[in-house]
Amino acid sequence: MTARPEPQPLLLRNGRLLDPVTGTYAEGDLLAVDGRIAETGPGVTAPAGAEVRDLRGGFVLPGLIDAHVHVTAITADLASLGTTSPFYIGAHAARIMGGMLDRGFTAVRDVAGADYGIAAAQADGAIRGPRVFFGGRALSQTGGHGDDRGPGADPLPAWSGSRIADGIEAVRAAARDELRKGSHHIKVMASGGVASPTDRIDSVQYSMDELRAVVDEAQAVNRYVCAHAYTARAVNRALEAGIRSIEHGNLIDASSVSLLVERDAFLVPTLVTYWALKKEGRQFGLPEGSWRKVDEVLDAGLSALDLAYRGGVRLAYGTDLLGGMHRHQSEEFRIRAQVQPPIDIVRAATCAAAELLRAEGQLGTLAAGAHADVIVLDGDPLQDIGLLADPAAHMPLVIQAGAVVRQR
Structure with a gap:
């Protein structure tokens, strides 16, 4: 068996990064190195050889x-x-x-x-x-x-x-x-x-x-x-x-x-x-x-x-x-929205699910040290959960272990 090769560093610039626990966004960058989130915040320096993508205000969530x-x-x-x-x-x-x-x-x-x-x-x-x-x-x-x-x-x-x-x-x-x-x-x-x-x-x-x-x-x-x-x-x-x-x-x-x-x-x-x-x-x-x-x-x-x-x-x-x-x-997002606010549905699919899997701190979060599993949306799912229910139209980027695995 052979291990999956580590991707080159990836820097996402100018995103709105969601903390699903607090339900708040922070504007800034996200750097992934060796498949992990290395740093988040404004003005993150791109390491040598990094792939840099400008999200132009896109909404960034944990995978x-x-x-x-x-x-x-x-x-x-x-x-x-x-x-x-x-x-x-x-x-x-x-x-x-x-x-x-x-x-x-x-x-x-x-x-x-x-x-x-x-x-x-x-x-x-x-x-x-x-x-x-x-x-x-x-x-x-x-x-x-x-x-x-x-x-x-x-x-x-x-x-x-x-x-x-x-x-x-x-x-x-x-x-x-x-x-x-x-x-x-x-x-x-x-x-x-x-x-x-x-x-x-x-x-x-x-x-x-x-x-x-x-x-x-x-x-x-x-x-x-x-x-x-x-x-x-x-x-x-x-x-x-x-x-x-x-x-x-x-x-x-x-x-x-x-x-x-x-x-x-x-x-x-x-x-x-x-x-x-x-x-x-x-x-x-x-x-x-x-x-x-x-x-x-x-x-x-x-x-x-x-x-x-x-x-x-x-x-x-x-x-x-x-x-x-x-x-x-993805239709489950729309169905649950009949009785739950969007942030709680997002939590169920990120930080709460990670806790169930006993992977808190590793998945379901954008915190440093977590796996660099990330999705990018073209709108705010806390205002319209339907964005998550229609990923083909509203999810331009999917990143897993710091590598882009789907892009629109």
């Missing part, structure tokens, strides 16, 4: 972070992935990741499917795309959300985004195996879901002892657990077991909000995926039975986000898109 993706979900028919060549999946995953980077997402958290190989290929420069914080294969009970088999199917295929583990010792072994392979987190399926063929959305999955066993294994190696969960009952069980991040949460209630705040946990809503699944899911392979489940969570999602936001829950940006629907990744 965006999507905290809930599946880069190997090349179709909405997830069951078919088990019998699809991994080489074919990898080729299409590379295309999906390139699209994410073009939309300004310089880092993502993959919560079922991606593994150390995809992360290493991106880090080496073999794949053009965001940095990948992967969880390997999610843990599902038999008949749970990660069990893609229909009623008449036999063993789960080897190439799948999930693995079946039943019982305390089995979930311990499965978690240890995913952690052995370098996973940044472990995902468990704690409730039913839309894409799974044999469970109900309102079901709860895994016993409390099984959930606690997974949490114990992750915490033993300084990792954490995230949980797919929709209903208040499923969410609350996961939080009581020590799970740090709740994915989706469309059917939470006030008790869930209280627990999320009390446990200092994160909620990662993924509203755009339900909008896209309802509109295009069948076109991109979603089975009819799964498509009929979408309505159960579609309308409730925005109300849940509003409830969580008003209750002070820590929120991160996520999308959960599948197949050809990945192109709608």
